[in-house]
Amino acid sequence: MIEVDLVIVGAGPAGISASVTAAEMGLSVLLLDEQPTAGGQIYRNVVKAAGTRGDILGKDYTCGLALVTALQSAAVTHVTDATVWKIGEDGAVAYSVNGKANLAQGRKVIIATGALERPVPIPGWTFPGVMTAGAAQILLKQSGLVAERAVICGSGPLIYLIAQQMIRAGKPPVAIVETQTKSDLLNAMQHLPGALRGWRYLVKGAKLLSEIKRAGVMRVTGAENLAIEGDTEARAIVFTHHGQTTRIQCNLVLLHQGVVPNTQATRSLRLEHVWSSGQRCFHPMTNKWGLSSLETVYVAGDGAGIGGAQAAEQAGAISALHAAFALGLITKADRDKRAAPILRMQSAELAVRPFLDRAYPPSDQVLKPADDTVICRCEEVTAGDIRDYARLGCTGPNQAKAFGRSGMGPCQGRYCGLTVTELLSQATGTTPDAVGSYRIRPPLKPITLGELATLEQTLTDETKGLI
Amino acid sequence: MNNASPFHNISPSDDLVTVTFDGIEYVLPNGANLAASLLEAGLRSFRNTPVSGALRGPFCMMGACYDCLVEIDGETRQACMTAVTSGLKIERAHRDKGLEND
Numbered sequence: 001m002i003e004v005d006l007v008i009v010g011a012g013p014a015g016i017s018a019s020v021t022a023a024e025m026g027l028s029v030l031l032l033d034e035q036p037t038a039g040g041q042i043y044r045n046v047v048k049a050a051g052t053r054g055d056i057l058g059k060d061y062t063c064g065l066a067l068v069t070a071l072q073s074a075a076v077t078h079v080t081d082a083t084v085w086k087i088g089e090d091g092a093v094a095y096s097v098n099g100k101a102n103l104a105q106g107r108k109v110i111i112a113t114g115a116l117e118r119p120v121p122i123p124g125w126t127f128p129g130v131m132t133a134g135a136a137q138i139l140l141k142q143s144g145l146v147a148e149r150a151v152i153c154g155s156g157p158l159i160y161l162i163a164q165q166m167i168r169a170g171k172p173p174v175a176i177v178e179t180q181t182k183s184d185l186l187n188a189m190q191h192l193p194g195a196l197r198g199w200r201y202l203v204k205g206a207k208l209l210s211e212i213k214r215a216g217v218m219r220v221t222g223a224e225n226l227a228i229e230g231d232t233e234a235r236a237i238v239f240t241h242h243g244q245t246t247r248i249q250c251n252l253v254l255l256h257q258g259v260v261p262n263t264q265a266t267r268s269l270r271l272e273h274v275w276s277s278g279q280r281c282f283h284p285m286t287n288k289w290g291l292s293s294l295e296t297v298y299v300a301g302d303g304a305g306i307g308g309a310q311a312a313e314q315a316g317a318i319s320a321l322h323a324a325f326a327l328g329l330i331t332k333a334d335r336d337k338r339a340a341p342i343l344r345m346q347s348a349e350l351a352v353r354p355f356l357d358r359a360y361p362p363s364d365q366v367l368k369p370a371d372d373t374v375i376c377r378c379e380e381v382t383a384g385d386i387r388d389y390a391r392l393g394c395t396g397p398n399q400a401k402a403f404g405r406s407g408m409g410p411c412q413g414r415y416c417g418l419t420v421t422e423l424l425s426q427a428t429g430t431t432p433d434a435v436g437s438y439r440i441r442p443p444l445k446p447i448t449l450g451e452l453a454t455l456e457q458t459l460t461d462e463t464k465g466l467i
Numbered sequence: 468m469n470n471a472s473p474f475h476n477i478s479p480s481d482d483l484v485t486v487t488f489d490g491i492e493y494v495l496p497n498g499a500n501l502a503a504s505l506l507e508a509g510l511r512s513f514r515n516t517p518v519s520g521a522l523r524g525p526f527c528m529m530g531a532c533y534d535c536l537v538e539i540d541g542e543t544r545q546a547c548m549t550a551v552t553s554g555l556k557i558e559r560a561h562r563d564k565g566l567e568n569d
Contacts, residue, residue, distance in 0.1 A: 128512040128524030135528035143503035144478035251473035410533035
């Protein structure tokens, strides 16, 4: 068993920056991440891809190279291909690498497991050939793949970024079908003065839109009633716009309705969570240092609430400074002095968020899916099923599991949890906070019995001094 | 390789190895992401669902959705979390369920 001051879960911007800062402060750090290289999804494969396709992916991607390089020269034990499947309140973290289980003991833990795409339950979203917009970016970053004849659908600035990258890669999308409306933009205007502190993002957005326009990509906003048609795979996207129906044939449909905190690890620890009405999702409650309701556990980055890569990087450093102080390596004065400029930058970084949240809300269609739409991809439970359970007296997501297995497949509720909470909240007329969420238990990811059995062997071998 | 694939590789590798998917040979980039490589090779669906037998393929590409499940050496694995190695024998996950429906 590895014993360290700090176990950090997730090597995205928050986890890397936390690792580097903690190591600088003199803490022993174990960084666990399930990918073969550091960077998280945002800087995925950045060491290799920055050189070969950095011009396509853009500066907001290649800037991650500096972060990953800093990690490589920091005194951090970075375990790659590590799937964390249990985090204990006492800082014990169980993980597997290549089918072999290990246990680490941290005095403090920073959870930096980032975001997931918000579920997009629309008819046909389970067909092969339907992916998240994030998946398209991962394919480009990790594998250099770009799709021909893709349609990007939904709401959120990420749509413009992936469209720009596809244009630069020579495969512009067939169309961009957006669900946000002009009135969403008008509503967002009240947040514009605050957002001007984050003017860099507004300028970037305007540049992206003009590049998309120059490329001649068809773009529709205020689209409704989206549905994907297919047989063995997706063939077309259909939607209505001002009452008219449009059908666009395509090879690939990329869905996006914003991203939400991945709360699997924080839920499994029973940390206190709260519903954000602005971002329509749950996030763990943290203070400005990222400290959760448990004094051993910090949550840094998008997993604590969506703020983007830069804010995540800042959050990681801030949590690491607090951990260094809590473990007696730096004084309170030193902590505060180092944290002050980072906290200021973070506040400027987050200034644009209320504007973006209002301008690009998730569509009504995904928040209130039609009865026959599958909402639990794993167990193929529909929105109508959940509404039926509510009529039969089901009051919460955990009861819904017993009624019809939603959330009990291999994804463990990652892509239906929020939808089930929304549906039950609507059906019972109670708040999402009162409805609550799925209870998440370890293992956080499915593991084999054989894998579990290796844990005892690993620990026995260690006791005997074999490893 | 397969012209039916909508995916185009902008930085192809020339270090290639052979794997099989349901007995059919595919030549894929060594060490590359398995889900991405199979998509590039023209494969669209990787598994059947255990409930209805419906076809599924990669959705999230980040290890969260489990829609890219395949079977390798009798073990169900996420193709998007697996690297391509020479001689991999890959099978559809829950293939029987799919055949049941035919």
